[in-house]
Each structure stands twice: as C-alpha cells, then as structure tokens.
Amino acid sequence: MTTAVAGHREATDRILRIFAVFTSAGYLFYLLLLAPSIVTQADHFDMWWTPTAVVAVFGSGLVLGVSSLLRDTRAVGIAGAAAAVAFLVAIPTGLLAWNGPPLTNGLGVWLSTFPGLASLAAVAAWRPILVFVHMVVACTGVQIFNHVVRDPDVTNPLVPDIAFSIMFCTLFVGAAVMALRTGRVLDSTLEATHSAAAAAAASHARNVEHARFDALIHDGVMSTLLAAARQGATPRLSAQASATLRQLDALRAGPGPNHRFEATEIVAHLRAAAGDIDDAVTLDVREASGADALTMPVDAVRAVGAALAESLRNSIQHAGPHATRAVTVRVAPKALVVEVADTGRGFDPRMVPTHRLGLTVSIVGRMNRLPGGSGRVDSAPGKGTHVNLTWAMP
Known part of the structure; x- marks a missing residue:
C-alpha cells in the first residue's frame, strides 16, 4: 500500500x-x-x-x-x-x-x-x-x-x-x-499544526547542521594551531589557515540562498543524519556515472536528511525489536534517491490517524513540498516498510 x-x-x-x-x-x-x-x-x-x-x-x-x-x-x-x-x-x-x-x-x-x-x-x-x-x-x-x-x-x-x-x-x-x-x-x-511541526523540524535540521559545522571547524582550528606549533610558518600552514578562516566566515554568515552542496558533502550530511538516529546503520552508496557533478541546494539536502532521520526514527519505534534496517543512497548527476527499508511488522498507511505527523509532515509532506522532491511510503501489515525519498534537479 x-x-x-x-x-x-x-x-x-x-x-x-x-x-x-x-x-x-x-x-x-x-x-x-x-x-x-x-x-x-x-x-x-x-x-x-x-x-x-x-x-x-x-x-x-x-x-x-x-x-x-x-x-x-x-x-x-x-x-x-x-x-x-x-x-x-x-x-x-x-x-x-x-x-x-x-x-x-x-x-x-x-x-x-x-x-x-x-x-x-x-x-x-x-x-x-x-x-x-x-x-x-x-x-x-x-x-x-x-x-x-x-x-x-x-x-x-x-x-x-x-x-x-x-x-x-x-x-x-x-x-x-x-x-x-x-x-x-x-x-x-x-x-496549522502541520506547519508548526514542519517549522520545528526545519529548525532542528538547521541546528544539527550548525552543530556538524561547529565540529568540523573546531577540528580545523585545532589542526591549524597544532600545525603552527609543530611546523612553524610554511606555505601549507598558510593555505590551511586560510581555509579555516573561510570556514569561520561561512559559519558566521550562514549558507546563502544560492549555496549548494557537492556530492561528497551530500553523502556526508546523510550519513551524519542517519548516524544521529541509529549508529548501527550503514549507508549503501551507489554512484552512477558522473555522480560527482551532482550539486543540491542547502535546504534540499537538509530536507532529505531530516526525512531520512524521521524514517529511521519511525522504524526504530514501530518496526519491532527484531527488525533490520537498510539505507541505500543512489547518486546521479542530476538526482538523488534515498531508500530506507526495514523488515518490521509493517502497517496500513490508510489507517494512520491524521494527527500523527511523523509520516504526513516529517517524511512525505516535507519531500513533496520540496521543489524537485517527492516522497512515498510503501508498507503492508507483516511485510515491512519501504520509504523512497527522491530529489531531481527542477
């Protein structure tokens, strides 16, 4: 279904x-x-x-x-x-x-x-x-x-x-x-409830993203200071310091509306989003020819990551203690597909009450409101659940 x-x-x-x-x-x-x-x-x-x-x-x-x-x-x-x-x-x-x-x-x-x-x-x-x-x-x-x-x-x-x-x-x-x-x-x-839930989810996604960047920049600063103490002034240290300063400027200004993530950053964000929910899950990344050319807007990456996290959270809560989960990420030059599948007890999507916002807002709704995005949940009692999150360049 x-x-x-x-x-x-x-x-x-x-x-x-x-x-x-x-x-x-x-x-x-x-x-x-x-x-x-x-x-x-x-x-x-x-x-x-x-x-x-x-x-x-x-x-x-x-x-x-x-x-x-x-x-x-x-x-x-x-x-x-x-x-x-x-x-x-x-x-x-x-x-x-x-x-x-x-x-x-x-x-x-x-x-x-x-x-x-x-x-x-x-x-x-x-x-x-x-x-x-x-x-x-x-x-x-x-x-x-x-x-x-x-x-x-x-x-x-x-x-x-x-x-x-x-x-x-x-x-x-x-x-x-x-x-x-x-x-x-x-x-x-x-x-109104859906809008509030979506806004809260977006805010949480931004906080997670800022925390990730904080950690990356912290590592960059510490690495630069350590290199300065050990090596002194070298061209390599100068380049590393410049890169760290650019990261700090980007964090202070925040990503602009036209900022885009490259393929490696996209996969890293999805891996971090999945790891925050289930540190045991691994991403099966499958890259098509020319996948390195993929770039996505920041908001699109955040939306896919948040929908992925909510899919895993729902699976952990409802699939059952013996269910296994798998996440597949397909990267193409102009599209990204994330599939979350579990072997849990499954459910009938038609029977989900309208006030339950995880499925309606945080997964399917978030993706369908995203330009170029779409979300679908396939499930049936006793047959597990499969979530498909797709983004294609508009």
Whole structure:
C-alpha cells in the first residue's frame, strides 16, 4: 500500500461525502414514497412537466450520491448545486404547467413535501448565507404553489404554512452547515499544526547542521594551531589557515540562498543524519556515472536528511525489536534517491490517524513540498516498510 501527503481538506471531504450519500438517500426515499402521488397528480399538469420535473429533481439528487464516489469532491459541489437549482426551477414551471382542477387533499402538490432536502443539497455547493436564502425561497415557493393549486376548502393560511416550513427545514439545514464548518475548522487546525511541526523540524535540521559545522571547524582550528606549533610558518600552514578562516566566515554568515552542496558533502550530511538516529546503520552508496557533478541546494539536502532521520526514527519505534534496517543512497548527476527499508511488522498507511505527523509532515509532506522532491511510503501489515525519498534537479 502506498501513501502520499495528505491534503488539508481531509475532514471536510469526509463529511461532505457522507453528507452527499445521506442527502441522496433522502431523494431516493421520497421518490419511492411519493411515486403514487406523482402519478395521481400528473393529470393536473401539462404532459411534459411531471416527467421532466421528476428526472430533473430526483435525478440530480441521485447523481449527488454517485458523485461522492469520485476522487475529486468538486463533483459533489456541482451535483449539489444542480439539485438545488432544479428544485427552484420546478416551482415556477409547475405553476405555468398547472391545468387543474384544484387538489382536494390536504397535502398539496408532491413537490412541497421536501423543500429542505433541496437546501441540504445546496449545503454541498454554496456558502451558508446562500443556502439559507435558498431554503427560504424554496419553502416560500412551494407553499405558494400549494396555496394556488389546492381547493380553497382545504387550503391553510399561507403565512403560517410558510413559517412552519422554514422553521422545520432550518433544523436540518443548520445542522448540516455546522457539520461542514466543523470539518473546515478541523482541517484548518491540522494545517496549522502541520506547519508548526514542519517549522520545528526545519529548525532542528538547521541546528544539527550548525552543530556538524561547529565540529568540523573546531577540528580545523585545532589542526591549524597544532600545525603552527609543530611546523612553524610554511606555505601549507598558510593555505590551511586560510581555509579555516573561510570556514569561520561561512559559519558566521550562514549558507546563502544560492549555496549548494557537492556530492561528497551530500553523502556526508546523510550519513551524519542517519548516524544521529541509529549508529548501527550503514549507508549503501551507489554512484552512477558522473555522480560527482551532482550539486543540491542547502535546504534540499537538509530536507532529505531530516526525512531520512524521521524514517529511521519511525522504524526504530514501530518496526519491532527484531527488525533490520537498510539505507541505500543512489547518486546521479542530476538526482538523488534515498531508500530506507526495514523488515518490521509493517502497517496500513490508510489507517494512520491524521494527527500523527511523523509520516504526513516529517517524511512525505516535507519531500513533496520540496521543489524537485517527492516522497512515498510503501508498507503492508507483516511485510515491512519501504520509504523512497527522491530529489531531481527542477
């Protein structure tokens, strides 16, 4: 099983799909329930209106449920808007197609039975203010429709009917609006959490990098002083001192935005990042022809190193005590591939909770946000885990 970086609409999309299925089931229920009334009342309208209205109103509602199965949830919004508009259009066209005689039952025209359901469909497509406007218009419209087509002896006062219809539908439409709003708030909170975690991980990576440079420069300074004490002033000592001073200047200024690591520095950084987590792991470095020509931006090297470290950390924590780990680094002139594999217990990436940030943010998310980078995690229960981190020159 393969996983990629999770989007920040996961909670909203999940609620939206469930909501679309629920609303579509309501359309199917009302179609079956009202079928006798639809057939009975067909003689009161022009021949074209009843089949057209049934297909437009109920058909769009059923399509809403089908759209929830598609990968892109924008289809749910389109289907919801179509169902909402179809209901509104059916009201004035029904009045135009009305031929009489007046209805003598107390229920009125079949279309007036479910105005709130059409507004529920609108929740999937529109902002809350437009949804409530739709609900008021739909409830008012169908009650006026009823008032026109029913026999005066069975007609209720118009205003109370409109008020009751609006208040009744508000309960369900309001609940749907709040449910989607809750999903959006959750997604927003997760996005903020992911950003904070990514920033913390980047800060940690920079600290590790500075510590590594501190150690290298410390060695350079001590080596220069030792050479000066033993050899005195020589051309070789002068060159070594100049190199050490350049290192100190670079540390003070920090690597610039255009600074790039060469292939040997890249591998050294990855080896240090892996060693900080698991000193027993060794890197299997495989260089393609011309690999020495590879250079990478500092931030890209740090991102790959941090993702490698997090992959090893996850493996140590979750793979099991008997799992073995292997890290393969493939260096090409314009690309770098790091593979982390273990023989542990594995897992189903689809079952990882969204609040678990190691996989989503520190590994896959970090690589997928990197220009030229990509991350993938392949795993299955009982079959170990394989992490692929790739960077290619953009």
